[in-house]
Amino acid sequence: xxxxxxxxxxxxxxxxxxxxxxxxxxxxxxxxxxxxxxxxxxxxxxxxxxxxxxxxxxxxxxxxxxxxxxxxxxxxxxxxxxxxxxxxxxxxxxxxxxxxxxxxxxxxxxxxxxxxxxxxxxxxxxxxxxxxxxxxxxxxxxxxxxxxxxxxxxxxxxxxxxxxxxxxxxxxxxxxxxxxxxxxxxxxxxxxxxxxxxxxxxxxxxxxxxxxxxxxxxxxxxxxxxxxxxxxxxxxxxxxxxxxxxxxxxxxxxxxxxxxxxxxxxxxxxxxxxxxxxxxxxxxxxxxxxxxxxxxxxxxxxxxxxxxxxxxxxxxxxxxxxxxxxxxxxxxxxxxxxxxxxxxxxxxxxxxxxxxxxxxxxxxxxxxxxxxxxxxxxxxxxxxxxxxxxxxxxxxxxxxxxxxxxxxxxxxxxxxxxxxxxxxxxxxxxxxxxxxxxxxxxxxxxxxxxxxxxxxxxxxxxxxxxxxxxxxxxxxxxxxxxxxxxxxxxxxxxxxxxxxxxxxxxxxxxxxxxxxxxxxxxxxxxxxxxxxxxxxxxxxxxxxxxxxxxxxxxxxxxxxxx
Amino acid sequence: xxxxxxxxxxxxxxxxxxxxxxxxxxxxxxxxxxxxxxxxxxxxxxxxxxxxxxxxxxxxxxxxxxxxxxxxxxxxxxxxxxxxxxxxxxxxxxxxxxxxxxxxxx
Numbered sequence: 177x178x179x180x181x182x183x184x185x186x187x188x189x190x191x192x193x194x195x196x197x198x199x200x201x202x203x204x205x206x207x208x209x210x211x212x213x214x215x216x217x218x219x220x221x222x223x224x225x226x227x228x229x230x231x232x233x234x235x236x237x238x239x240x241x242x243x244x245x246x247x248x249x250x251x252x253x254x255x256x257x258x259x260x261x262x263x264x265x266x267x268x269x270x271x272x273x274x275x276x277x278x279x280x281x282x283x284x285x286x287x288x289x290x291x292x293x294x295x296x297x298x299x300x301x302x303x304x305x306x307x308x309x310x311x312x313x314x315x316x317x318x319x320x321x322x323x324x325x326x327x328x329x330x331x332x333x334x335x336x337x338x339x340x341x342x343x344x345x346x347x348x349x350x351x352x353x354x355x356x357x358x359x360x361x362x363x364x365x366x367x368x369x370x371x372x373x374x375x376x377x378x379x380x381x382x383x384x385x386x387x388x389x390x391x392x393x394x395x396x397x398x399x400x401x402x403x404x405x406x407x408x409x410x411x412x413x414x415x416x417x418x419x420x421x422x423x424x425x426x427x428x429x430x431x432x433x434x435x436x437x438x439x440x441x442x443x444x445x446x447x448x449x450x451x452x453x454x455x456x457x458x459x460x461x462x463x464x465x466x467x468x469x470x471x472x473x474x475x476x477x478x479x480x481x482x483x484x485x486x487x488x489x490x491x492x493x494x495x496x497x498x499x500x501x502x503x504x505x506x507x508x509x510x511x512x513x514x515x516x517x518x519x520x521x522x523x524x525x526x527x528x529x530x531x532x533x534x535x536x537x538x539x540x541x542x543x544x545x546x547x548x549x550x551x552x553x554x555x556x557x558x559x560x561x562x563x564x565x566x567x568x569x570x571x572x573x574x575x576x577x578x579x580x581x582x583x584x585x586x587x588x589x590x591x592x593x594x595x596x597x598x599x600x601x602x603x604x605x606x607x608x609x610x611x612x613x614x615x616x617x618x619x620x621x622x623x624x625x626x627x628x629x630x631x632x633x634x635x636x637x638x639x640x641x642x643x644x645x646x647x648x649x650x651x652x653x654x655x656x657x658x659x660x661x662x663x664x665x666x667x668x669x670x671x672x673x674x675x676x677x678x679x680x681x682x683x684x685x686x687x688x689x690x691x692x693x694x695x696x697x698x699x700x701x702x703x704x705x706x707x708x709x710x711x712x713x714x715x716x717x718x719x720x721x722x723x724x725x726x727x728x729x730x731x732x733x734x735x736x737x738x
Numbered sequence: 739x740x741x742x743x744x745x746x747x748x749x750x751x752x753x754x755x756x757x758x759x760x761x762x763x764x765x766x767x768x769x770x771x772x773x774x775x776x777x778x779x780x781x782x783x784x785x786x787x788x789x790x791x792x793x794x795x796x797x798x799x800x801x802x803x804x805x806x807x808x809x810x811x812x813x814x815x816x817x818x819x820x821x822x823x824x825x826x827x828x829x830x831x832x833x834x835x836x837x838x839x840x841x842x843x844x
Contacts, residue, residue, distance in 0.1 A: 289788075289801055296777065296805045303770040303812045306819055307763040426797045440799040441789035442781040449782045456778055480828060487820045494813040498806065724743040727756050728835055731739050 205610050208370035218366035222546030223553075227365070230398070230554045231379065237394045241387035248577075248590050251388035252319035252569050253474040256733065258393055260481040264488020267472050269396030270562045271493055272403055274356060274555045275621075277500065281535070282528035284504025285512070288429075288439030291504055295497040297456050301463030302490040306483070309464060312640050312726040314473045314482035318733045320566075321467050321632060322574045325639050328715055328722050330647040332579055337654045339574035341631040342467045344658075346567035347604070348623040350560060354609030355617055357556040363526050364533065364549035372553075373609040380561045381602035384568060385595040389475060392565045399558035402551045404492060407499040410532075410548070413539035414506035425502065428509035439508065451685050458622075458689030462629030465636055468566035479729050507531035510538040564601045571597035619670045622687060626665065630657040630692040638700055640726060643719040646712040649704025657696025664688030745838040755830050762822055766815050777808050 212219070249255050258266070276295075283291030316324045322338040354373055361372035383391045418424030426440060433439040473482045511517050511524065517534040519525050524534070536548035572594035577585045585593075612620075631654050638645045665671060667682035685691075704712075725731050746752050780787055781801070788801025 289799070290781075292802065292805045293778070293781065296808055297774065299809050299812055300770065300774045303816050303819075304767060306816045307767045307770075311823070422798060423796050426802075430797055437797070440797060440802055442785035442801055452778060452782050456774070460774070480824065483820045483823055487816060490816045491813055494809050497809055501802075501806065720747050721740060721743040723756075724746045724752070727752070727759070728746060728831055730742065730746070730835055 205370050208368040209374045210371070211368070213362075213366065213368050215366075220365050220546060220549060222542055223365050223549035224367075226546050226550035227553055230402070230550060233398065234379070234391075234395050235382065237398075238383050238387035238391040241390035241394065244390055245386070245388040248319075248573070248587050248594070250390065251591060251594055252565075252573060253471075254389040254393055256475060256477050258475040260476060260484025261488050262393065262397055263472055263476050263481070263485035264492060265400045266393045266396035266475075267469060267485060267489035268404070268492040268496070269400035269555075269558050270469050270472065271489070272400070272496055272555070273353065273559045274360065274552045276496070277403065277407065277503070277555070278529050278532050278552065280497075280500040281504045281507055281532035282530075284500070285507045285524075285531035286528045287443060288433060288435050288508075289441055290443045292501065295500045298459045298463050299494060299497055300456075300460040302486070302493060304460060305464040306486045306490065309470075309636065309640075310473060310482050310486050311479045313470060313636070314476070314479045315726045315729040315732040316640070316722065317470075317474050319471075319474060319573050320569050321465075321470055321636065322570070322578075325635055325650070326578075327725075328639060328718050329645075329650060330711060330715075331582075333647055333651045335574045335579055337631070337651050338635065339570040339579075341627050341654070341658060342570040342574075343567060345467060345624045345627045345632075346563045346570070346601070347608070348620050348627070350563050350567075350601070350605050351608045351612055352617055352620050352624075353556050353560050353563070354605050355612050355615075357553065357560075358609055358613060360549075360553055360556065363530060364552065369613055370610055373606045376557055376560055376609075377602045377606040379557055380564045380605070381599050383561045384564045384598040384602075388594075389565060392561050393472075393475060395561055396558050399551075399554050400492070403555055404496060404499075406536075406548050406551045407496065407503065409544070410506070410536055410539055411499050411502045413544075414502060414510070414535070417510075425505055425509060429505040432512045433508050439505075448685075450690070451687055454685060454687040454690035457693060458625050458629045458687055460629075461633040461693065462625035462627075462689065465628050465632035466624075467570070467628075467632065468562045470632075471566055471569065474733065478732070503532050503535060506539075507535040511535055514538060560605065564598055564605075567601050568594050568597040571600075616670075616675050619665055619668075619675070622665065622670070626661045626687075626689050626692060627658065629689050630661045630696050634693065634696045634700055638697075640722075642701075642704075643716060644704050645700065646704045646707040646709075646715050648707045648709070648712065649700045649702075652703045653696045653698075653700030656699050657692050660695045661688055661692035664691060742838055745841060746834060749834055749838060751830075751837075752834050755827065755834065759823075759827055762819065766819055770812055770815055773808050773811055777804055780804075 244255075245251055247255070280291060280295045283294055285291070313324060316327050320339070321342065322335045325334045325338055354376065357372040357376055358369035361367050361375075362369050383395055414425065415422075418428070429439055430437050435443070472485065476482050476485055511531055511534045514534075517525055517530075517538070524530060526533075533545065533548055533552070537545040540547075572590050576593045577583065577590045581589075634657065635650055635654055639650065664683045664685075665688055668688060669681040669684070669686050672678050672683075673681045785801075788799060788804065790800050792798045792800055792803055
């Protein structure tokens with residue numbers, strides 16, 4: 177029986193909730209979706225009201241955007257008319273999920289210095305993206321990552337790989353966000369877990385299906401402004417308590433923390449260098465190649481605006497990570513010893529993830545608490561909207577328009593499929609969010625980054641930089657890398673040992689990225705070098721044209737509108 | 739368009755520009771990669787270096803300051819690349835494209 181229950185989990189579906197007492201569970205879930213919890217006194221009305229304000233503004237924008245979304249180009253890339261600064265803010269919105277705020281603060285709160293690793297390392301993706309990818313991506317791309325690859329590679333096999341991996345990426349990331357939203361809504365708003373799924377599911381379908389990329393961009397932008405200003409305000413209040421002396425803040429953290437002076441020093445989070453390096457490589461290469469972020473490069477008119485977007489995004493995200501330093505240490509200083517936020521045993525209420533939220537209350541009372549709660553939830557909504565439009569583009573543009581209709585579909589048909597895809601992803605998000613309620617989803621957090629670093633980064637990098645890459649090499653390496661990553665994750669410590677309960681993991685490392693990326697790169701290179709087919713020769717020959725286009729932007733989408 | 743690509747590809751100026759651009763990209767990538775990996779490797783192998791206080795008057799440690807420094811350096815170098823690209827590469831690029839477009843058909 178135990179084995180049977182584990183089987184669906186192996187495929188990442190986690191539908192076991194539905195298998196057993198399905199009917200009763202569905203009834204409870206449906207009931208919880210639309211009703212308030214029994215204890216209505218726990219509802220945080222300020223937070224709910226402020227979130228409602230965000231919803232109203234975003235729906236107004238969607239209404240405005242819907243009238244401007246007439247063609248597929250409007251839908252996928254806002255017609256390529258977004259400015260660099262706006263796009264930079266929107267990228268910042270896509271990048272900073274609520275994990276970046278609450279998760280990093282939680283890690284600093286519980287481990288001190290080691291938590292900083294998670295705000296420094298992921299940032300490495302930004303310079304890399306700028307120096308190696310941004311210009312070329314903008315000059316080669318149209319709507320999706322697969323467009324870049326198929327400039328030179330055979331259409332069907334390359335799109336199958338990239339769009340398939342994109343969907344796996346989107347769905348894995350989506351589940352993490354939906355489960356996070358459910359937990360957040362019960363902790364912060366005092367509402368039912370299932371209600372979060374419905375609110376997010378409905379909102380993103382409305383944003384994406386009607387407002388397309390224009391609405392999604394402005395939702396991200398507003399969320400980024402709210403998140404940055406909320407975090408700035410908390411840090412301002414924290415520093416004010418110490419007369420703006422950094423030393424005062426750190427001294428207070430040292431005094432409060434059980435780690436004492438160790439809170440400022442490297443600890444034991446990285447006992448294993450292989451895991452540490454693998455995790456670092458995964459965060460940096462994976463972060464540099466995420467489809468929902470890179471897609472944003474196509475919403476600006478040219479390479480220059482793409483660079484401006486990255487400049488703004490990198491500065492804002494860097495600034496945000498610096499704020500998380502202070503929020504984490506601020507939480508140690510003001511939450512750790514404050515009985516208001518501790519239970520009878522002296523443990524932080526709601527877990528370390530609530531550290532940033534409690535800090536908001538300690539600094540600015542109920543009003544700031546409500547604001548930060550609303551921002552945290554809006555953050556999830558915006559990230560899910562960005563993922564949904566990336567997923568809907570992969571389905572409608574890559575799979576439907578290019579693979580099934582071979583580029584013969586009309587604009588209206590593709591738009592219709594995009595909207596159906598957005599609706600399906602919304603429904604899927606709700607179903608998966610409820611199916612995964614209360615489960616250990618640690619492996620799902622690693623999955624999207626592993627896919628991104630194992631498939632997207634090698635594919636994009638080699639197709640733009642290495643003349644000899646052929647379709648056969650790319651596709652073989654991509655699929656093999658993806659398969660090896662999933663196998664290593666399944667037999668690794670998180671799933672095999674922690675979730676399935678085997679005594680020892682078959683693969684010792686929590687982060688397989690270092691190995692799967694190597695498999696991907698080596699296979700792509702070796703198979704390409706062995707590929708002597710006619711198609712391979714044509715692909716080699718077309719590298720020069722692609723190279724000129726990637727460097728000059730000549731023939732790039734949106735750049736030649738005389 | 740293909741004809742135009744060929745003509746640009748035949749222009750030595752174009753290849754000189756590509757080389758300069760790629761030299762800058764890779765040099766900056768190397769600096770950033772070095773700074774991030776040094777930071778991680780010190781944490782993994784020489785944590786004691788990062789555990790020291792920055793000075794006698796402060797409790798700020800070398801590790802925390804270096805972490806902030808790594809982020810600031812990455813943002814600055816991103817700025818350097820963009821400044822070079824806007825200042826120099828774009829203008830050169832326009833010149834090369836205009837030259838190829840105005841060349842008489844062969």
